[in-house]
Amino acid sequence: MSFKIAIIGAGSVGFTKKLFTDILCVPEFKDIEFALTDVSEHNLAMIKAILDRIVEANRLPTRVTATTNRRVALEGARYIISCVRVGGLEAYADDIRIPLKYGIDQCVGDTICAGGILYGQRNIPVILDFCRDIREVADTNAKFLNYANPMAMNTWAAIEYGKVDTVGLCHGVQHGAEQIAEVLGAKSPKELDYVCSGINHQTWFIELRLNGRPIGKDELVAAFEAHPVYSKQEKLRIDVLKRFGVYSTESNGHLSEYLPWYRKRPEEITRWIDMSDWIHGETGGYLRYSTETRNWFETEYPQFLEAASKPIDPAKRSNEHASHILEALETNRVYRGHFNVKNNGVITNLPQDAIIESPGFVDRFGINMAAGITLPEACAATCMASINVQRMSVHAAIAGDIDLLKLAVLHDPLVGAVSTPEEVWQMVDEMVVAQAQWLPQYADAIPAAKERLSKSKVKTREWAGAARRSVRSIEELRAEKAALKQAG
Template structure:
């Protein structure tokens, strides 16, 4: 399907052009497009959809047409399976690809499990995340080579995991590209604070820095007052009495509250994520049960996503596109508003460190507050993190840096060295077992990771 399909709507000059790569991720694509076209000034934008799976692409085209129709019928829509055909004149490129579906992801769980390794999310740290990076980063590099060739001034916004490894690989190999990684964990956790403490989310302010899925609320305030004493009181007087397998307000946060108890700071990503980023929870099943943590949590999430996608297809085929109201949750629209319309904002974004956090490596990817205005995106300098928080970040960064080196240089040995650094693997396996497990996983994915080792 090489031909670019155009949907020419009412309007002449389009304000900006945004390309969604991996737009077949229909549920998330719908959310982002609704956000963008809910901004009145953006209703005449140029929207380009790209996905290698034409069936999934067509579902997203139906969604896009419905959203455009409801939001003023002014936007221009084009779609294709060949990304180079729509990158010309792009101002923004959004990456939301997934390399390998449920069955491929299950391999990342099943083989390590044979060796006694439990995993939850496999999207940040650990052997599952390394495997995902080996499959994903070569394709993201190909995408960004096309961007550098066709629309080198475009902003590249990455939503794909493993976030830090992808952004780090791009920053090391294509330093001129404007790479920014967008996640949801900072604002999602702020919403959780409002539920835990029964206070309005709009009155909560914070200063957060660290690495993706392991950033720290260095400052947390409610109407200017330090919120940590109330959060700690909640933890001591209410949270500890809850049965581990149960949740409050839909969340199971026993791991994160225990981290707060031990470190004095709350971390940005969920307890299932955090349990994978340090070596104390996943080493034995009884500990996982105590904390309410499930092996294979991401697989359960994928099963629910598949059900949601199939439900969406049925609804679309019955003429029901669902809600087209924006919840204003994702950063993307606020960033574009700041750049295009001068509506200044602050968002936590994944960027190249380069001294922003003084006690983390210069060449790693960090997540820091960024000021955004009509001149662009301006990361804020943090200084040093508290030393114990930086040390915890470093245990993850070491693994990520080695995995990125393996991919960029084709050095297969660095894959094994990265797995050695996994906090959970190193707390359970011998070196010989690490090598055998890694051998088996690499062989299982051999055809999918050839691009990493052809150098």
């Protein structure tokens, strides 16, 4: 087979390498072309050198090109994968820093909450540019695979306004299933069968079977509470499991941001989180992790390049959906996964226009969703709160409507639990002004926002958050890795 895959945001070096090696684990795909594109020539050069080394080491005919000209990369592409982070770590730092001034403590801030909503405002204009280029220069039947957050908002914009065949992809379901299999004592995650449905980062394991045996709430709660690690790291998820009756896919820290109950008071935050790793609830945890990862990669790049000389091992193919979807579409080997698509009746008690994440099957005829799923009422109610915020956020981003943007932020569950309307209005003005270079749709609103900020009397505070850790130096990271290696 010979076709072209374009990867936008290919400068996300580690993730691009993973997708690349996954796809090349499919024997029929050895003769394809990968077209890499990114706004950073530096990152493009690094990832191209790594991928070229993989091709050379494995003696493959695979072609790899790299360009900062997106349209050139997209020309004739059958599949387009997006891994973009618009504004990079600079804008992301504001997504965490500014809401903290108003008492809003986020662990990740890339899906909803104040940071996730502003992230969507930066992404959506760019997503629409991608879609325009896809319609104009890509293959007629091109499929857009979006890995970038905020997943639901990006996918919503691409489908509804970009008019491109789009699916959103995430790995939260797979990771949650691995946890469940482990606590139940399964020898392999493949022993666990499940139906998991909802919206991205709020997906729920509504049916579980281990080797064909149904697993109920009480057994699952007991298994998690008995686990020596997860009982400490996933306290909040276990509490939600007890109250809702089903387990959530999302990590302890991420889930805490989407609910209005666990992060609204600083003294409560430390009760529910765990500081053993960023993902369990640390203030700005993902920002710290991302910063350390970038610094580590830049410093240790020669070692990453050397590691690329190893043969590709199909047994190590990851559970990221992309390669499996492409394999099913091109070879008709059926794949079952969980995909972000427009609802259209798939989940009976969520809105038709919402972007849902639910099971589907892929073959030559495309992605075929399993329809007629009804969520437990509490799960649907929690999803609805986020869907309403997502819808307003998308519409605000499309129109450049700062008043609707403020209403979207006001209706966010955690923001609404912490901040007053006056605080929300000022916070949004401050975030839009700080990120103006990535928000072209708000250009006309920026002067008035600056004027309001100059006259505002809403008090703020400089606050690091309830559970903040400093970014570790390269030397500290090296020492920690060496200690772990010695202990292991």
